[in-house]
Amino acid sequence: MAMSWFGRKPAADRAVGDRIRGWAAAACGxxxxxxxxxxEIICRDPSCPGTETVILVMAPGAKTRALKIARPMxxxxxxxxxxxxxDSA
Numbered sequence: 001m002a003m004s005w006f007g008r009k010p011a012a013d014r015a016v017g018d019r020i021r022g023w024a025a026a027a028c029g030x031x032x033x034x035x036x037x038x039x040e041i042i043c044r045d046p047s048c049p050g051t052e053t054v055i056l057v058m059a060p061g062a063k064t065r066a067l068k069i070a071r072p073m074x075x076x077x078x079x080x081x082x083x084x085x086x087d088s089a
Contacts, residue, residue: 016073023081024055024067034059040073055084 017038024036037056043049049070057065067084069076 013073016076020053020055020073020076020081023078024057024085027082027085028057028059031059038073055081057088 020038021036024038025034028034028036035058037058039054039056040051041054042051051072053069053071053073053076055067055069057067065088067081067088069080069084071080
């Protein structure tokens with residue numbers, strides 16, 4: 001994920017994150033009070049897949065869940081998100 005000179009995400013990255021956030025919200029039941037954070041990280045641990053997308057699901061009164069998808073944000077599909085939600089249940 002690229003950053004601009006002023007630390008803001010380019011519009012394309014925001015659009016990808018918004019799309020993933022929408023899929024996660026729908027897969028988790030669309031509760032309006034639940035918040036989602038979508039980030040792309042590069043894990044340097046040999047057991048990690050390298051670049052992965054992490055979706056944090058923050059529901060009031062519940063422990064934050066981290067949904068991990070072993071691919072860059074731009075490559076994440078709706079099916080990936082559905083599978084990550086199913087795997088975390």
